Amino acid sequence: MADIQWFPGHMAKALRLIREKMSQVDIVFELVDARIPYSSQNPEVALAAGQKPRLLILTKADLADPNITQQWLDYFNHHNQAAIALDSRGNKIKGQVTSTVKRILHDKLAAEKDKGMKKRPIRAMCVGVPNVGKSTLLNHLVGKNVAATANRPGVTTGQQWLRSSADLELLDTPGVLWPKFANQDQAKLLAISGAIKDSLYPKDDVALYALQYLRKFRQKELMNRYRLSEQDFEESVSDADLLLTITAKMGFRDDYDRGSERLIFEIRRGKLGKISLESPQDLSDKQE
Ligand SMILES: Nc1nc2c(ncn2[C@@H]2O[C@H](COP(=O)(O)OP(=O)(O)OP(=O)(O)O)[C@@H](O)[C@H]2O)c(=O)[nH]1
Ligand SMILES: [Mg+2]
Numbered sequence: 001m002a003d004i005q006w007f008p009g010h011m012a013k014a015l016r017l018i019r020e021k022m023s024q025v026d027i028v029f030e031l032v033d034a035r036i037p038y039s040s041q042n043p044e045v046a047l048a049a050g051q052k053p054r055l056l057i058l059t060k061a062d063l064a065d066p067n068i069t070q071q072w073l074d075y076f077n078h079h080n081q082a083a084i085a086l087d088s089r090g091n092k093i094k095g096q097v098t099s100t101v102k103r104i105l106h107d108k109l110a111a112e113k114d115k116g117m118k119k120r121p122i123r124a125m126c127v128g129v130p131n132v133g134k135s136t137l138l139n140h141l142v143g144k145n146v147a148a149t150a151n152r153p154g155v156t157t158g159q160q161w162l163r164s165s166a167d168l169e170l171l172d173t174p175g176v177l178w179p180k181f182a183n184q185d186q187a188k189l190l191a192i193s194g195a196i197k198d199s200l201y202p203k204d205d206v207a208l209y210a211l212q213y214l215r216k217f218r219q220k221e222l223m224n225r226y227r228l229s230e231q232d233f234e235e236s237v238s239d240a241d242l243l244l245t246i247t248a249k250m251g252f253r254d255d256y257d258r259g260s261e262r263l264i265f266e267i268r269r270g271k272l273g274k275i276s277l278e279s280p281q282d283l284s285d286k287q288e
Helices: 009-024 043-049 066-078 093-104 106-114 134-142 184-193 203-217 219-226 239-249 256-268 280-286
Strands: 027-033 054-059 083-085 122-128 160-165 168-172
Touching: 009 043, 009 122, 027 043, 027 093, 027 134, 043 054, 054 066, 054 093, 054 134, 066 083, 066 280, 083 093, 093 106, 093 122, 093 134, 122 134, 134 160, 134 168, 184 203, 184 256, 203 219, 203 239, 203 256, 219 239, 239 256
Parallel strands: 027 054, 027 122, 054 083, 122 168
Antiparallel strands: 160 168
């Protein structure tokens, strides 16, 4: 299949702006999708952040498997990377984010106080792949719909400073991918999560990839959602055949493309349940 690749000019520009603004902020909120916290981490962000403190925020935690999310939080914790998981649309996130930020910046803020410096707002830059929930999170931190959001990648096109309260100032940025994905599995995971424009990836390849994973780990959810039987999962049934059966159950007869598109959409929206698409145990395979 054709490789999924997406790094248009506006992303290069967004990345440049992120680098330029880095010196103005105290902390970087790096948003990753809780269902793929590793594959949605942009390597360019860590490079741009340098020594700047980073808080990893696993968004869409409401759509991920809570046990696996906890494994990820333990994993990041173990690697000295501050991380929290949340639903960006939640009401209680402000306290959670603010208290974590204050803990991370505690020494810096205390040193400023000791020097007699006036209390000032903490400045945070919010970065992450397209559609991960940056603008949604910031709107909820601010308590108003000041940043545009929508369920497609590429909604935010410019940078915008927002004031959450007297103690927090936030910079929204456009979603960025990076010039080269580590491998095509990563590209497919990003596509399933909704970070890549739907017109830019082959639906059937991505759907088959998702199906392989679900068949292995979440057979019950597939059976429930599409009214499948044990026989549909017998070894002799290929993934493509299974996708065709699901397509028919969806009412699309043999329209494989429509079935593929719908399957991706339903996984993405959580219609099959809370599903994580990678876990810390997979990492050693991915890093090979
Ligand atoms: N279920 C769920 N949906 C979320 C969450 N965060 C954001 N969304 C939805 O995801 C979609 C994208 O949210 P945005 O806030 O526009 O994402 P963004 O990262 O700003 O996207 P770009 O500006 O395109 O880079 C919207 O439909 C949100 O309602 C979350 O934690 N859980
Ligand atoms: Mg946005």
